Amino acid sequence: MFFVIQNFAQKEFKIMSYNVENLFDTKDDSLYNDSEYLFGGIRGWNYERYRQKLSNIAKVIVAVGQWRAPAIVGLCEIENGNVLKDLIYKTGLNNIGYRFIQYDSPDARGVDVAMLYLPEFFKPLSSRPIRVVFPNSTSTTRDILYVCGIINHTDTLHVFVNHFPSRLGGELESAGRRETAASVLRSAVDSVFVANSNAAIVIIGDFNDYPDNASITKTLNAIDLGKNIVPSQLYNLTYQIHQQGKIGTYKHNGEWGMLDQIIVSGALINNSLRTTVLPSTVAVFAPDWLLEDDKTVGLRPFRTYIGMTYNNGYSDHLPVFVKFITKNEELFKETVQEQTRER
Numbered sequence: 001m002f003f004v005i006q007n008f009a010q011k012e013f014k015i016m017s018y019n020v021e022n023l024f025d026t027k028d029d030s031l032y033n034d035s036e037y038l039f040g041g042i043r044g045w046n047y048e049r050y051r052q053k054l055s056n057i058a059k060v061i062v063a064v065g066q067w068r069a070p071a072i073v074g075l076c077e078i079e080n081g082n083v084l085k086d087l088i089y090k091t092g093l094n095n096i097g098y099r100f101i102q103y104d105s106p107d108a109r110g111v112d113v114a115m116l117y118l119p120e121f122f123k124p125l126s127s128r129p130i131r132v133v134f135p136n137s138t139s140t141t142r143d144i145l146y147v148c149g150i151i152n153h154t155d156t157l158h159v160f161v162n163h164f165p166s167r168l169g170g171e172l173e174s175a176g177r178r179e180t181a182a183s184v185l186r187s188a189v190d191s192v193f194v195a196n197s198n199a200a201i202v203i204i205g206d207f208n209d210y211p212d213n214a215s216i217t218k219t220l221n222a223i224d225l226g227k228n229i230v231p232s233q234l235y236n237l238t239y240q241i242h243q244q245g246k247i248g249t250y251k252h253n254g255e256w257g258m259l260d261q262i263i264v265s266g267a268l269i270n271n272s273l274r275t276t277v278l279p280s281t282v283a284v285f286a287p288d289w290l291l292e293d294d295k296t297v298g299l300r301p302f303r304t305y306i307g308m309t310y311n312n313g314y315s316d317h318l319p320v321f322v323k324f325i326t327k328n329e330e331l332f333k334e335t336v337q338e339q340t341r342e343r
Contacts, residue, residue: 011152013071013121016064016285016321017204017260019163019249020057021304021314022111024079025086026050032110034079044310051090053304054083056314058091061116064285064321069096071121071151071324074161074204075114076142076260076317080104084114101147103129106140113145113161113205122157124149130160130188132181141165141177144185152326154274155200158192160185162205164215178209182219189220189234193265197232200273201265206249206317208259211239222263225279231267237282237322238262247284249318254296258284260320274327281323290314 024037026047037045064070078084081102088098101124102114117124129143145161162185165177185203192199203222209215216222222234224243229235238261241247248256268277292313294300302313 011326012323013068013152013326014065014321014323015072015074015202015204015262016061016070016319017074017076017161017206017262018057018060018319019076019206019260019315019317020053020078021316022077022079023053023057023075023083023087024050025083027082029080029110032108034110037079043305043308049310049312052312054087054091056304057087058093060285060290060314060319062092062096063287064319069093069098069118070321071118072159072202073098073116074159075116076161076163076206077111078102078114079110080112084116088116101127101145103127103143103145105129105143106131107142108140111142111163113142113163115145115147115159115161117147117149122149122151123153125156130184132184134177134180141181144181144188146188151200151275151324154326156196157275158199158201160188160201160203160205162203162207164206164208166208175209175213175215178207178213178215179219182207182215186220193232198267198272199232199265200268200275201234202268203234203263204261206260210258211236211242211261216261216263220263225269229266229270231265231270231272233266234263235266235269235279236261236263237277237279238320241282241284247286247318249284249301249320250316251294251300254294254298260317262320262322268324276325276327278323278325283321285319285321290318 036043084100098116100116105112125148127147142163147159151157164181167174222236224239242258248258249260250257291299292302303316304313
């Protein structure tokens with residue numbers, strides 16, 4: 001029997017982003033305005049509904065991964081570290097082995113972003129929250145989560161998890177707040193590029209803007225893929241999904257929108273690193289069970305609440321994901337040893 005062994009063994013993994021629509025526990029946090037989701041509150045939130053919500057989110061994460069759970073999961077609208085512990089230890093995720101990184105932000109309701117990761121794929125080296133401060137204003141928003149680590153024992157990966165300010169009050173009226181968040185994010189990205197112009201950067205989250213809005217294309221300077229890929233340029237992998245308009249991650253007034261996005265540095269595209277993104281695999285995860293009939297037209301995300309009415313769904317957003325491949329020398333050595341034993 002003959003064996004063909006490549007120079008490197010390849011290991012595939014996924015990164016996903018998911019706004020989980022107000023994953024709150026039932027405990028009162030005196031530092032934040034979480035009264036809507038307390039027992040006896042106006043939403044009728046209780047422990048049974050909370051546990052069902054946890055189970056629903058876990059089901060989505062497992063389903064996105066299919067036969068292998070996503071290596072990295074960016075989450076938006078989680079209340080605190082306690083809900084993350086319940087998510088990864090008290091649901092079907094318990095046997096998968098996720099760990100999480102999260103910091104409490106100054107958001108008035110206590111809504112944060114977080115990152116789940118599988119230790120066998122990703123080894124964190126450092127992390128920190130990046131504060132977004134609005135000029136001439138005392139209002140607050142979610143921090144940007146920055147995590148630096150080693151992916152698959154090969155490349156240093158820089159991950160930014162975001163939840164930009166909402167469109168509450170109108171798109172144009174609130175645009176400046178999202179441009180401020182994009183400016184803060186861009187400064188953090190530039191700091192990474194100053195140290196290494198060939199850095200592997202992944203930016204995920206809910207941007208509350210579309211891939212062709214100014215906060216993304218101009219302030220952040222994340223553009224559509226072109227023929228010439230520059231390592232230190234940011235590319236929005238979800239741009240084409242937005243342009244096609246057939247599906248998005250959020251639906252408003254009968255129209256799909258691509259609010260949740262995945263943006264990467266060119267170094268992850270042009271094969272200059274051992275870790276490479278596969279742009280053609282980017283997709284919105286939209287199985288039938290994550291959707292429900294939209295009274296306006298077609299389908300919409302099967303959400304937890306419609307207004308103040310409990311709907312027993314998953315989230316008002318759909319997740320988005322993309323595949324990566326890492327060429328790993330250690331895996332290559334293991335493959336050689338295994339095939340030698342088989343011979």
